[in-house]
Amino acid sequence: MAEEVVIKEYTPEWLQEFEKEKAKILQTLQHNIVYIEHIGSTSVVGLPSKPILDIAVGVNHLDEADSFIEPLSKLDYEYVYKLEFPNRRFFRKGEWRKGTHHLHVYELTSDEWNNNLLFRDYLRSHPEKVLEYAKLKKHLASIYQEDRVTYTEMKAPFIQSVIELAKKR
Template identity: 55%
Template sequence: MAGVNSLSEASAWIEPLEQLGYEHVFHEAFPARRFFRKGMWRAGTHHLHVYVFQSEEWKNQLRFRNYLRKHSAERQEYETLKKTLAQRFPYDRTSYTKGKESFIKAVIEKAKHLERSGPAC
């Protein structure tokens, strides 16, 4: 993940990243993100997500990552979900992504709740 002051800054990265083997992939469903992929879908070796630094989207990515790092049951559940969706939708990235959406949102909400409630006593 990379942070920028404005998503328009990522436009200047398209050509240099293409020279490194990355493809810019535009997703209408994610207007607050720019995405670059290196390698073929499903076999891609690198994904670069670009968000406005310290935006809510930026913070949610970190919340999700940090929550899974601390909660092994949810991390395992997410791994299983991704494998199941990959088998179910091997050539349908939209359905694969949509299939993860409710899980990701739920984890982010759990992480936000923990932030609001503060550290356990």
């Protein structure tokens, strides 16, 4: 089954929704979280995005995420095992293939944690890159509108180039 790529214009409601969700997650998981961050395109003001809120939870040890499965289920997050991502734990809120929230658990020392923050922070401080990324995303979405996997793969070189720029700062 194809996964449609839908890109929406930026809305400040994404930040508001993150803040609400962050408060619920912090209350539910309490002292088990070291950090919680808004990542992905919805975390960058002005950047069009798929309307899926990406949340990163930072922990000291990835196996801590096993204890999150039950409490997060009370907030309607479902743990989704992903063999292809051994360095993170993934939870989805919303229907299968129509998730509204993606929660990623990473170790704070991991490249995945650091790269997500480097990418977000670089875009937040470089509006010209936001415009370039927005144009790329819209173009790819028009070509791969029924193929989210390929859409995502085709964005990877741009994302990696921004991470490399951010590491040089």
